[in-house]
Amino acid sequence: MATDVALSRRPTVVYTIPFSQLQFDPLSALAVATIPQGITRNFQVVAGSPTGRLLARWAGYVPAIAAREPELTGLSDFDLRKESLSLRYRARSGESLDRLLVEAFALVREAGRRKLGMRHFDVQLLGGAAVHHRSIAEMQTGEGKTLTATLPMYLAALEGKGAHLATVNDYLAKRDADWMRPLYEALGMSVGVIQGQQPQNDRRKAYACDVTYGTANEMGFDFLRDRLLKRRIDEGNRDLFGEMLGGESVSSEKPVQRDLQYMLVDEADSILIDEARTPLIISALPGEDEKIASEAYSWAAEMAPRFEEDVHYEYDHKERRVDLELDGRRLVRELPKPAATDKLPLSTIYEYIERAIKVKREMILDRHYVVRDGEIVIVDEFTGRMAEGRKWRAGIHQAVEAQEGVEVTFETNQAARITIQDLFLRYERLTGMTGTASTSARELRKIYKVHVVPIPTNRPPIRKQLDTEVYGTAEQKWVAIVEDVAAEHEKGRPVLVGTRSIDKSEIVSRLLEARGLEHTVLNARHVAMEAEIVAHAGEIGKITVATNMAGRGTDIKLGPGVEERGGLHVVCTELHESQRIDRQLIGRCGRQGDPGTYRQFLSLDDEILLMGLGPKKYKALVATGEKSSGKLNGYESTFYRAQHKVERKHFRDRKVMLYFEKERQKMQRQMSQDPYLDTAG
Numbered sequence: 001m002a003t004d005v006a007l008s009r010r011p012t013v014v015y016t017i018p019f020s021q022l023q024f025d026p027l028s029a030l031a032v033a034t035i036p037q038g039i040t041r042n043f044q045v046v047a048g049s050p051t052g053r054l055l056a057r058w059a060g061y062v063p064a065i066a067a068r069e070p071e072l073t074g075l076s077d078f079d080l081r082k083e084s085l086s087l088r089y090r091a092r093s094g095e096s097l098d099r100l101l102v103e104a105f106a107l108v109r110e111a112g113r114r115k116l117g118m119r120h121f122d123v124q125l126l127g128g129a130a131v132h133h134r135s136i137a138e139m140q141t142g143e144g145k146t147l148t149a150t151l152p153m154y155l156a157a158l159e160g161k162g163a164h165l166a167t168v169n170d171y172l173a174k175r176d177a178d179w180m181r182p183l184y185e186a187l188g189m190s191v192g193v194i195q196g197q198q199p200q201n202d203r204r205k206a207y208a209c210d211v212t213y214g215t216a217n218e219m220g221f222d223f224l225r226d227r228l229l230k231r232r233i234d235e236g237n238r239d240l241f242g243e244m245l246g247g248e249s250v251s252s253e254k255p256v257q258r259d260l261q262y263m264l265v266d267e268a269d270s271i272l273i274d275e276a277r278t279p280l281i282i283s284a285l286p287g288e289d290e291k292i293a294s295e296a297y298s299w300a301a302e303m304a305p306r307f308e309e310d311v312h313y314e315y316d317h318k319e320r321r322v323d324l325e326l327d328g329r330r331l332v333r334e335l336p337k338p339a340a341t342d343k344l345p346l347s348t349i350y351e352y353i354e355r356a357i358k359v360k361r362e363m364i365l366d367r368h369y370v371v372r373d374g375e376i377v378i379v380d381e382f383t384g385r386m387a388e389g390r391k392w393r394a395g396i397h398q399a400v401e402a403q404e405g406v407e408v409t410f411e412t413n414q415a416a417r418i419t420i421q422d423l424f425l426r427y428e429r430l431t432g433m434t435g436t437a438s439t440s441a442r443e444l445r446k447i448y449k450v451h452v453v454p455i456p457t458n459r460p461p462i463r464k465q466l467d468t469e470v471y472g473t474a475e476q477k478w479v480a481i482v483e484d485v486a487a488e489h490e491k492g493r494p495v496l497v498g499t500r501s502i503d504k505s506e507i508v509s510r511l512l513e514a515r516g517l518e519h520t521v522l523n524a525r526h527v528a529m530e531a532e533i534v535a536h537a538g539e540i541g542k543i544t545v546a547t548n549m550a551g552r553g554t555d556i557k558l559g560p561g562v563e564e565r566g567g568l569h570v571v572c573t574e575l576h577e578s579q580r581i582d583r584q585l586i587g588r589c590g591r592q593g594d595p596g597t598y599r600q601f602l603s604l605d606d607e608i609l610l611m612g613l614g615p616k617k618y619k620a621l622v623a624t625g626e627k628s629s630g631k632l633n634g635y636e637s638t639f640y641r642a643q644h645k646v647e648r649k650h651f652r653d654r655k656v657m658l659y660f661e662k663e664r665q666k667m668q669r670q671m672s673q674d675p676y677l678d679t680a681g
């Protein structure tokens with residue numbers, strides 16, 4: 001097993017045994033292991049790879065932490081807290097955190113046992129040590145990253161400069177903070193949570209806490225707002241900024257963040273790589289033109305339903321274009337209009353109407369986008385996740401906003417921008433955790449200068465991959481998927497079907513219904529509710545159909561009687577653009593050593609083949625698929641090759657973006673500008 005520690009007496013004799021079967025001699029950090037033949041001997045931990053050597057070194061902490069346990073378990077809650085305060089005092093007096101690690105981790109483990117009923121596993125201590133030593137700890141899905149994070153977070157927070165933990169969404173930030181709060185509080189540490197739409201004062205309080213949970217996006221925007229504020233204060237121009245923050249009083253005009261000291265990124269590869277592509281942007285105050293445009297968008301959205309196809313306009317289905325006819329133009333001229341539009345030429349007003357009609361026809365609520373907290377959030381059709389911060393171009397986004405009656409926003413006139421990459425590189429110490437980083441280890445090392453260290457699992461994973469099935473066409477594939485679901489359901493096992501988009505979830509849902517199989521479908525609308533539903537997805541006989549985002553960070557607990565039936569069965573209906581997303585879905589089963597199986601279904605008309613191999617090869621494969629029937633052999637590697645090609649392409653795109661971003665900043669520094677604020681253009 002790759003994650004196990006290799007033990008050897010001489011470098012030539014290597015036994016690989018599960019980490020959980022190791023015991024450590026506290027003094028020499030020698031590992032004592034029972035090797036398969038049942039002979040107990042002393043072996044030095046040797047590991048060929050650099051990460052193996054690191055693991056071996058950190059493994060020495062485990063017995064030292066355990067040695068403190070008897071004393072700590074005997075302490076009262078009050079004394080435990082006192083111990084923590086004395087540690088804090090030592091850290092603030094300048095004692096290095098490395099030296100305090102053993103005592104700090106022992107305290108956290110005891111607090112976890114007392115307050116959460118969870119005593120950190122040895123491998124979690126290893127994970128915590130890895131994170132503390134500025135590595136990205138790769139822990140398999142379900143191994144308990146949330147609990148592991150408390151170790152390095154507590155240790156970092158001892159210095160009193162704040163420790164931040166970035167999660168992928170607001171829901172997870174709050175859930176994890178609330179879940180771990182009793183542990184931190186038992187050690188006298190305050191916990192803050194940053195949420196979208198939170199007032200400035202609350203944000204400032206949250207950042208003032210010892211540990212702060214929030215999303216990378218929110219933390220980035222706070223950084224930008226602070227930076228704008230500092231400049232305004234420097235320029236003595238308070239009024240304008242007050243207006244930008246929605247007219248907050250002058251007294252609240254203080255930065256919300258402290259210096260960026262320590263950042264632990266949960267789902268590190270996803271945040272540091274996937275999300276890093278989109279810059280965070282704060283728009284400047286709308287100018288006069290934007291006010292007019294905003295009124296025009298709203299007016300057009302209101303009027304669009306009065307226009308009929310083939311009477312007032314023509315719709316070109318291929319080009320997806322709307323053209324007003326003579327009658328349509330007449331109607332535009334006759335309709336009452338807001339005064340602001342007087343300043344617009346008639347041709348522009350026609351365009352507003354044409355765009356509003358196009359949006360009304362093509363953009364569907366809860367499929368292409370959702371409305372959340374008064375904002376339009378695009379649903380990424382590929383991953384089923386919300387594409388936070390992304391906007392459609394050419395006025396479409398604004399037209400959709402007007403259609404939904406939310407505030408119309410403009411991207412022009414950027415006041416400030418930062419990429420996630422830039423933000424994180426500004427932290428004094430950057431670390432992370434993830435379930436799926438190996439595939440992006442190189443990129444993480446290159447960009448962020450952090451190593452990825454795979455941490456052994458607590459119990460040997462017994463998740464089983466069932467044979468992949470390849471079909472000629474999507475239709476055949478869906479039929480086979482329903483058969484597979486039905487077969488596992490028959491055994492009383494819970495089944496989770498993961499799809500790439502909401503549309504595809506609907507296809508599965510219809511087929512399951514036709515087959516008389518009761519099931520729950522999740523869409524991308526309410527992250528909190530979805531996670532809740534997925535959390536029940538482990539009960540006997542439950543069938544859940546979900547787009548991928550629903551699976552993220554969600555802990556599917558097996559209901560009573562499920563383990564004996566073989567645990568959760570995960571059905572993967574297509575390959576994603578990145579292997580990581582596939583692994584996240586698979587990771588919903590076989591958690592914490594639970595039993596579980598998964599099966600990958602593929603068909604020769606899958607999108608990944610088009611994206612990875614190009615239209616010519618794709619066409620040929622589709623043609624072959626249409627002629628064939630039943631399960632096909634020999635195609636599996638083609639799919640993985642295509643996926644690999646897509647991954648490489650994204651990697652290149654990100655490198656190019658990073659290069660241009662760096663060049664832009666260099667130029668601005670040469671011009672004595674602030675690269676985060678002077679961004680117009």
Ligand SMILES: Nc1ncnc2c1ncn2[C@@H]1O[C@H](COP(=O)(O)OP(=O)(O)OP(=O)(O)O)[C@@H](O)[C@H]1O
Binds near residue numbers: 141435
């Ligand atoms: N030391 C422990 N003792 C008992 N239970 C634990 C321990 N650590 C974790 N768990 C349990 O393991 C489960 C998984 O934890 P968690 O959701 O943090 O995993 P994860 O690694 O974040 O998974 P994913 O990558 O899927 O998000 C939880 O139900 C948690 O209660």
